[in-house]
Amino acid sequence: MPPPADLRLPSLDALLAFEAAARLGTFERAADELAVTASAVGKRIGALEERLGVALFQRGAKALALSPAGKEYLPAVRQALDQLAAIPLHQRASQRRTRLRITAPPTFARQVLVPALPAFTRAHPGIELEVVLSVPFLDLAGAEAEIAVRHGPLGEPGMAPLWCDDLLPLAHPGLLAQAPRPPRHPAELLALPLLRTPVDPWSPWLRAQGLDAAEPDSGPRLVDLGLVLEAARTAQGVALARPALARQMLSTGELVPALGPGRTPSVPAPTAYHLVLSPGAGAAADACAAWLRDAGAAAAAEGRALAGLVPPADDLSAVA
Missing domain, CATH: 1.10.10.10 (Winged helix-like DNA-binding domain superfamily/Winged helix DNA-binding domain)
Structure with missing residues (x-):
């Protein structure tokens, strides 16, 4: 009809x-x-x-x-x-996939999350991930998401860190070769350009070494940890860096501990990456969160090993 x-x-x-x-x-x-x-x-x-x-x-x-x-x-x-x-x-099979959106800071996304994606896809072929960048220091949280990776101070209520970071000076071998002699003591690094970022200032490391030196105030101010690593990789200065984020450059030798392997002191970072799930995110989000914890723990362990650091006894990444 x-x-x-x-x-x-x-x-x-x-x-x-x-x-x-x-x-x-x-x-x-x-x-x-x-x-x-x-x-x-x-x-x-x-x-x-x-x-x-x-x-x-x-x-x-x-x-x-x-x-x-x-x-x-x-x-x-x-x-x-x-x-x-x-x-x-x-x-269709694609219509039955569960879709999850993850927001994460740029350097975490590039250095930790994306390299681990193939393992997640193999383990969870029915979950489709969408990764969106956020800019935590500028308070740009990105789009709404089921899972958010946030960078912030340790000890915030309800926020469990994925791992606890160390900070230590890393530099390109070519920059270190420009010094009259290879630096072996913390004070000798003051003769080299120190890359500066408000995310990880130098003051805590300098104080821990007993150095009465001011925060660097020359050179570009880099409001992103990935930009700091890139500047260090191109021999623009010494980076106060997190080994978990620098492990690719450490593995290729583009960055090395500035005072030599096993001789470069580190300090605990006052901030860390935290995982936040939206209420009622579901079983797929729980599986993704477990994968992110494992990926973070693996990145932290590999970075420390490449930088010649020994994990502290209470390190969260050792049990994550």
Whole structure:
């Protein structure tokens, strides 16, 4: 039987955009789920409203909110989409994957998280990870996510560190070769350019060595630990670095302990990387969190070994 002449069926893409925006609360998150742009979601919903002749969302509200017509329309749309999804020919393996979003600081993501991704994919082929960068020092938390890696002070309530960091001077061998003689004592490093960052200042290390020296105040101010490592790798100065993040450069010899292996003193870092799960994140997020703890522990152990450090007895990474 032919459809009625006045039937006004909307497109499936428009219905999917409306349902996702209503469920997730923003056009941006709906766009991420549908693998389109937020502008495309807005256009599809606009076309749907034009076809129906009603507004489905309240315009001008601070948060995305359904209009009375939208609230009435949503259950019927969900029922229709559920019926379509139940058809076996419409189901694909990729549609049954669990998707998790992780936000992490840039250097942690590049040096710890990404190198460990193949192991996670092999162990959990049904979980799809989306990695989004955050900038903790500038308080840019990134997008909403089920799992967040945050860099902050030790001892914050409810925040368990992935591992406890050490800080020690690392440098490119070419920079050390420019000195009149290879530095062997902490005071001799003061003759070399010290790379500075507000994330890990030099003062705690200098005090621990009994040096009455001020915080370096010359040279670029690098507000990212990865930029500090890159500057050290290109022989621009000595970095006060975390071995877990520098282990790739330590393994290739691009960076070495500035006073020699086994002779370069370290100090405990006052900050660490912490793992935060959103409430009700689910079993997939728990599995991902366990993987991140293992990856962090492995990175910390490898970095310490390459830097010639001995893990302290109470090191969290040894039992993570």
